């Protein structure tokens with residue numbers, strides 16, 4: 001059966017009406033909002049439900065660059081992203097007070113709330129966003145039912161669960177989270193300015209940790225509209241007193257943890273709230289159900305230091321919304337067999353595995369203190385330093401050698 005897609009009452013109206021749509025997306029963070037925009041632009045009747053009309057000022061991803069940009073471009077969001085964010089092209093990478101190398105590639109800095117607002121603004125019809133709390137889901141081979149806190153209901157052929165790290169909604173269906181690494185990493189986010197009010201001498205800067213015992217992977221500084229944003233990524237016990245020091249006396253604690261930062265940064269102060277986040281690595285279980293598909297952090301969480309969360313969710317959105325969902329809707333029913341196609345997509349599996357691999361790599365590179373990782377760490381930075389020196393002496397030569405070797 002193909003559902004007769006009608007809305008029994010205007011979406012914006014409150015009350016106990018049942019809203020009927022082809023696809024209901026629960027969670028309007030980055031994953032859900034982008035998915036809704038891609039599907040709605042392709043002509044599908046989508047409703048996007050989120051608890052909040054405006055995403056709160058919460059610390060999540062704040063910079064987009066590298067291959068993520070190609071995905072934003074492919075999905076048709078690159079101009080909107082560029083308009084909402086601060087562009088930067090050069091990142092000075094330093095360690096122990098010395099330059100490691102300079103990364104040259106386009107990137108954008110912006111608060112997560114602005115990124116989500118940008119994604120939501122790409123919905124062709126703003127009224128497809130329903131501000132409500134989804135309290136229950138019933139799923140079947142045919143039509144799925146959502147109950148909302150306001151008393152309204154939504155009937156849809158497909159439900160996309162993009163609820164991030166909030167896991168409660170799936171419990172009744174047997175959808176659970178398996179923790180792979182508890183308290184895997186700790187991240188801090190804040191904005192800084194020079195005490196004398198002058199601009200910093202760099203566009204963006206990454207400063208790597210110096211001692212394994214400190215557990216500092218790196219501090220990333222990059223421009224956002226409010227100033228110079230700082231993301232500090234660590235692998236360390238979240239109950240260690242240094243966490244309190246970082247929140248209360250951020251400037252002095254940073255200088256203690258990263259003494260080599262001083263020549264590049266000079267005297268600085270924190271200009272806003274210091275936010276921090278302790279991240280478990282976890283993956284969903286019991287997710288193969290008829291009529292419901294799970295994307296983004298709701299499927300698997302990521303290590304912020306590895307910077308793979310957005311790449312993963314973009315693969316989810318691209319594969320689900322341009323390939324599987326449109327095809328599933330062309331035939332009757334929404335069986336488990338259909339849903340299984342998405343979870344066995346090779347690109348999705350590769351992105352999920354790469355994310356876990358990078359999470360473990362960054363933790364080991366930062367804090368493992370055995371001989372093999374000490375050697376690996378030295379070689380990692382030595383290789384980058386040598387490549388940088390050669391590039392400075394003979395610009396473009398290494399790139400030519402690499403492409404000749406590949407040919």
Ligand SMILES: Cc1cc2nc3c(=O)[nH]c(=O)nc-3n(C[C@H](O)[C@H](O)[C@H](O)COP(=O)(O)OP(=O)(O)OC[C@H]3O[C@@H](n4cnc5c(N)ncnc54)[C@H](O)[C@@H]3O)c2cc1C
Nearest residue numbers: 027029030031051060061134163164296297304307309310
């Ligand atoms: C501190 C930190 C730093 C990070 N840095 C990076 C980085 O540098 N690079 C990178 O690639 N990734 C990074 N990440 C990961 C990245 O931010 C996430 O992968 C991404 O934000 C996940 O988006 P999402 O849409 O899946 O989830 P979310 O953004 O969490 O969205 C979930 C949405 O669901 C809604 N919701 C939940 N339950 C319900 C319900 N019952 N009813 C209605 N709505 C509901 C919530 O209101 C929310 O809006 C970082 C993460 C953290 C925590």
